[in-house]
Amino acid sequence: MRDALEQLAQRGDRRGADVVREAALGRASRRRIQRRAAVTVLAVLAVAVLTSPLWWPARHQSSTGVVTTPPDIAAPPVRSVDIEMPLATTDGWRPVLTIPYGPGNEQLGVDREFGPPSAKLSADSFIVLDTNKGRLAYYGDDGAFTGATPLPGGAQFVSAVDGGIVISGGPSTWVLPSGSSQWLAAATVGPHSDQTRVYCCDDTSALSIQNGRPVVAAAQGELTSDGRRFHVHRDAGPPPGEHVSPMLEVRFLDPQPHTTRLNFRVDGASAPVDFVTDYAADGYGNIDVFVYGTDAQDQLRAALVTITQTGEVLPVTAAPSPFGATETGPYHLTTGAGDARLVIGGASGLEVWAPSPLTDPAAVPRAMDLATAARCDTFHEQAFTADSGADGSPQAIVACRIGEARMAIEVYADTTALEAAIAADPRRCGTRVIGDRWIVHTNTLEASTLVAQRLGGQVEPADNC
Amino acid sequence: MDRGPDDAALVQTFYEGWRRLAAVIAPLEVEPDDLVQEALARTLQKRSLFELDDPDRYIRVVMVRLAANERRHLGVTRRWRQQQRDTSSVRDAYPSDVADLCRLSPKVRAVLFLVEVEGWQFAEAAAVLGCSEEAARARAARGRHELRRALIVEER
Numbered sequence: 001m002r003d004a005l006e007q008l009a010q011r012g013d014r015r016g017a018d019v020v021r022e023a024a025l026g027r028a029s030r031r032r033i034q035r036r037a038a039v040t041v042l043a044v045l046a047v048a049v050l051t052s053p054l055w056w057p058a059r060h061q062s063s064t065g066v067v068t069t070p071p072d073i074a075a076p077p078v079r080s081v082d083i084e085m086p087l088a089t090t091d092g093w094r095p096v097l098t099i100p101y102g103p104g105n106e107q108l109g110v111d112r113e114f115g116p117p118s119a120k121l122s123a124d125s126f127i128v129l130d131t132n133k134g135r136l137a138y139y140g141d142d143g144a145f146t147g148a149t150p151l152p153g154g155a156q157f158v159s160a161v162d163g164g165i166v167i168s169g170g171p172s173t174w175v176l177p178s179g180s181s182q183w184l185a186a187a188t189v190g191p192h193s194d195q196t197r198v199y200c201c202d203d204t205s206a207l208s209i210q211n212g213r214p215v216v217a218a219a220q221g222e223l224t225s226d227g228r229r230f231h232v233h234r235d236a237g238p239p240p241g242e243h244v245s246p247m248l249e250v251r252f253l254d255p256q257p258h259t260t261r262l263n264f265r266v267d268g269a270s271a272p273v274d275f276v277t278d279y280a281a282d283g284y285g286n287i288d289v290f291v292y293g294t295d296a297q298d299q300l301r302a303a304l305v306t307i308t309q310t311g312e313v314l315p316v317t318a319a320p321s322p323f324g325a326t327e328t329g330p331y332h333l334t335t336g337a338g339d340a341r342l343v344i345g346g347a348s349g350l351e352v353w354a355p356s357p358l359t360d361p362a363a364v365p366r367a368m369d370l371a372t373a374a375r376c377d378t379f380h381e382q383a384f385t386a387d388s389g390a391d392g393s394p395q396a397i398v399a400c401r402i403g404e405a406r407m408a409i410e411v412y413a414d415t416t417a418l419e420a421a422i423a424a425d426p427r428r429c430g431t432r433v434i435g436d437r438w439i440v441h442t443n444t445l446e447a448s449t450l451v452a453q454r455l456g457g458q459v460e461p462a463d464n465c
Numbered sequence: 466m467d468r469g470p471d472d473a474a475l476v477q478t479f480y481e482g483w484r485r486l487a488a489v490i491a492p493l494e495v496e497p498d499d500l501v502q503e504a505l506a507r508t509l510q511k512r513s514l515f516e517l518d519d520p521d522r523y524i525r526v527v528m529v530r531l532a533a534n535e536r537r538h539l540g541v542t543r544r545w546r547q548q549q550r551d552t553s554s555v556r557d558a559y560p561s562d563v564a565d566l567c568r569l570s571p572k573v574r575a576v577l578f579l580v581e582v583e584g585w586q587f588a589e590a591a592a593v594l595g596c597s598e599e600a601a602r603a604r605a606a607r608g609r610h611e612l613r614r615a616l617i618v619e620e621r
Contacts, residue, residue, distance in 0.1 A: 012496050
């Protein structure tokens with residue numbers, strides 16, 4: 001090892017101390033000038049804003065001599081919240097899926113350092129940008145490999161959108177329309193930057209075909225699950241030599257602009273620079289932010305922070321940390337229909353972690369028991385569905401198969417949540433069986449009747465398909 | 466303010482050590498002198514080296530941070546490059562033990578280099594890494610373990 005280190009220490013072309021110092025002085029000088037220019041521009045802007053009566057009308061005299069009150073200041077309000085970073089933990093979380101690394105077709109390419117660069121949940125599948133094997137790999141919500149599509153070179157991010165899959169990398173964007181196996185180079189409309197993430201269009205891209213060519217419309221900002229625009233700003237002036245600012249801003253653009261600023265802290269002090277963030281819009285209209293890193297004592301810290309559209313920060317949840325399994329991640333936050341899912345590169349595979357049911361940790365076992373009692377041929381928990389029990393959504397869902405019949409067994413927190421779900425579910429086709437805090441959705445009346453015989457409950461045929 | 470001559474003498478004094486550390490901790494895609502130069506530029510942008518209590522250590526700290534950040538940044542671009550030229554990896558130009566070394570994080574490489582080759586104490590290396598002495602020891606142990614594991618895999 002010592003020889004290898006020495007060999008490494010000798011590598012590269014040697015320019016000499018004077019050349020390096022002269023170049024550094026030149027670079028430092030240019031940056032000082034740029035910084036001064038920026039400060040000057042900011043100062044001029046600040047003076048203009050502060051002296052303008054429109055922007056700083058503390059009180060002024062009108063032409064009639066009457067003292068008037070100032071109009072509202074136009075600057076959007078900023079809510080600043082200190083986030084005390086908790087120690088990383090797997091308590092309150094559970095792995096719902098592990099895709100193993102390995103040479104097999106159904107396994108992911110091994111990259112001990114970084115893992116797959118991007119992963120995304122779509123409605124019913126887990127899509128992984130498996131650059132190590134040069135493909136986009138698809139998995140079902142039971143972890144079963146369902147297929148793969150070869151990737152064009154340079155892909156870095158994957159997004160699932162209505163109408164297909166979008167991947168991007170550098171200045172290029174490709175589209176795989178639904179039902180096709182052919183990637184198409186896409187034109188993009190709107191701002192395009194590898195810094196602001198708009199081009200990967202997690203939730204804002206609209207896919208269309210114009211003159212035979214796919215066009216991805218990238219909007220400024222991203223969208224919450226109910227269509228409100230927001231923008232996340234992470235790198236607001238990190239100190240020189242530091243990678244990540246210990247601060248993150250979520251800027252809501254609709255309907256009234258406002259900002260929530262998160263200041264990450266450890267024991268009350270500003271957090272160290274190693275903290276890294278990822279974010280995603282969850283299924284409840286909120287923004288979830290995943291933050292992790294190590295503190296000065298090298299203890300792992302990780303948190304999931306949820307910000308509502310009013311800018312309120314919900315209680316922070318301690319989260320598992322990707323550090324330890326690998327040095328630098330991967331660290332993805334993605335969302336399905338409901339809660340956030342953490343995608344973490346484990347030692348032997350890519351792991352998807354979900355928050356455990358908040359209202360009842362026994363919900364998943366109960367759904368499994370129902371599947372057993374219904375004598376399902378095969379069953380598994382649906383890993384991507386909501387499980388918080390919020391807003392009438394189920395705490396757990398288990399997919400079950402009896403012969404050709406497919407069904408979903410949903411477990412609810414209480415009768416109120418069950419009734420809310422019954423009332424709010426007019427869109428689903430098929431039939432259902434309603435029992436004590438559970439619903440089994442099936443695709444045939446015969447299957448519902450069979451389930452009712454085995455579990456009890458009342459069969460409800462669908463009347464709106 | 467004339468910083469030149471004073472800084473020049475300091476750079477001359479410490480350059481060799483900085484360059485050796487830079488060569489060890491920088492990603493292979495980055496020239497060691499570029500890392501030294503960037504660390505110097507960021508420092509000189511604010512102050513002369515003579516204004517620092519310990520310019521040698523200060524520049525080393527900046528270099529370690531830059532290397533760690535550069536590595537994160539390169540995580541994505543490196544994969545892209547590998548897609549573009551999968552047969553001509555920069556790593557392939559080096560013997561396998563050096564390539565194994567490069568798979569370790571810059572901070573782990575730094576502590577191994579400073580302690581094993583330069584003969585520093587763990588406490589001194591920890592000061593450069595910005596961590597406790599115990600954490601530096603843990604990093605070195607982790608690095609040795611990783612290297613040993615890589616060697617075992619290769620021997621098989």
